[in-house]
Amino acid sequence: MDRDELLTLLTPDAMRLLDELPPLVEGHDVVALVSRLRAEGHSPELVAAVLTQADFRRKAAAKFGPFAARMLFTDAGLQQATRLQVAAHHAARFRATGVTKIADLGCGIGADSMAFATLGFDVRSLDADEVTAAIATHNLAVFPNAEVFHGTAEAFALEEGEAAWLDPARRHTERSRDRRSHNPADWSPSLDFAFGLGDDRPIGVKLGPGIPHEALPSDGEAQWVSVGGDVVEATVWRGGAERESVGRSALLLPRGEGPAHELTASGPAPDAELGPLGEYLHEPDGAVIRAELIGLVAAELEGRMISPSIAWITNDSPATSPFVQSFRVLEELPLDAAKLKRELRSRGIGRVEIKKRGVDVDPAAFRQRLQPKGDGEATLILTRIGERRRAILAERTTPVSAA
Incomplete structure (x- = not known):
């Protein structure tokens, strides 16, 4: 716009x-x-x-519920906006620090500021784009405790006792187009600036869930958040917003009604030992994988890994852990489309969920080669066991709706 x-x-x-x-x-x-x-x-x-x-x-109704009916949006602002459910979590984290004022530096259309204002914080919201700041002004107009400014985070004067929330954006530079480059200076404001604000005040810095761990600060808490199985963000908490003895965390929020679940640790967990394929396979939630806490879940399930650096846990028992999706193994097969096609036909399987990890396969193209027919359904897991490319025919024991 x-x-x-x-x-x-x-x-x-x-x-x-x-x-x-x-x-x-x-x-x-x-x-x-x-x-x-x-x-x-x-x-x-x-x-x-x-x-x-x-x-x-x-x-926007999926992100904001009934609030969407009175809000204004830009295309980019809607795509990048925090879900209201997640924004409420951010606000609760700041409330736990005891602060009463928050500066939302890079507020976008104002999603997080709405949550902060709803919990009673005095909110100063800032965006570098004039149009976006105007949209945020409209969306926050119902909150007398929120004020919107147009400007940059680096030039904005923070008040004493004011916490800061930041959502840095990648600058469009030649260096930032190189996916291997994760230089903190490629962000606006830079990650060094954002993380540095936590030296003397509580801060939260929202990042993409794929942020490499080497780009994170050496102190504070890094938290990965998934909603209904979709990993939506990684947030760095510093300056008193982090929790004692928590360096990594994975928070699982439901898509609708239901409880939240969280896994915490002081740092990355070592992977479980390797072992043979058992009667069950368990796929950790993406937030657990991104936080490198797979080993904690494997220990809980008394499980083992089937291949180095591939996020599948196996054991011989069904699991009820909220941190995994579980499958009962029916058969281990070669990763060969022709052989798998015959196997599916012999079993009358016409509805096939294809999951792949650790192998270079296009699931959509692979499905076309299988041409499944029949009334049955199953999950086909394309992965590696040890160093061998294998296909595992399985059935879900965790419904997709539970994700």
Whole structure:
């Protein structure tokens, strides 16, 4: 969204029309809706701005629930925004430190600031992009304890006793396009600046879940968060926001109702010993894998690894751990499409879930080669056992909905 589009959207007519529109649903006849609005005398620019926001609100419901119905968005802002459920977790972490003021440096459309303000913090929200700061101003207008500024984190003067929350973005440089480069200076603000704020105040720094461990500070707590099995972020907590004796943690939040589960440790856990394939395979949640805490889960399950550096745990017992998805092994087979096709046909398996780890296979293309037929269903795990490429035919014992 550019400045002109924003000015069109923020007119009384556009805002009134946006609020009067019924919620858009998947498959809505947008062409007919555009024609109707144009026939009512609305300009093409106004109609485009309003319908874009209506579509954003439809998509945003998954992250923001009913709050989405009054918010404004940019495309990038919606994609990058923290889910309200996760933002509430961030706010609770800061509440545990005893602070009453938070500066949200790089607030985007204001998702985390909304959670902070809801818990009663005095919030100062900042974004370097003028349009995004204006969108955040709208979204936070209902909170008298929140104020939005336009500027950069490096130039913003923090107050005494004020905590800081940062969501640095990658700069688009030649170096940052090299996936092997994880230089702290490639971020805006730089990771050195962000982490350094924790020298004298509680901070949280939101990062992508794939952040390499060597880019993390040597002190503080690094926490990986998954929602319903999807790893959504890694957060560094410092300056008193970290917990005593916790250097790594994996937090699993449910997608809907249900309890949260967390695994903590002072640092990375050593992997379990290698051993033969057992009667069950267990796949740790992605947050556990990213936090390098697989060894803790393996110890809990009295399990072993089937190959070095591949996140599969095996044992001879079913598991009820919330940190894994479990499968009962039916048969171990060569990783050969023709042989697997015959095996699936002989078993009448037509619905196949394909999971792969540690092998260079495109699951979609591999499925086409299998051409499964039948009423049965199974999971096909493509991986390595030791150094051998193998296919493991299995059945889920943990429902997908439990992820």
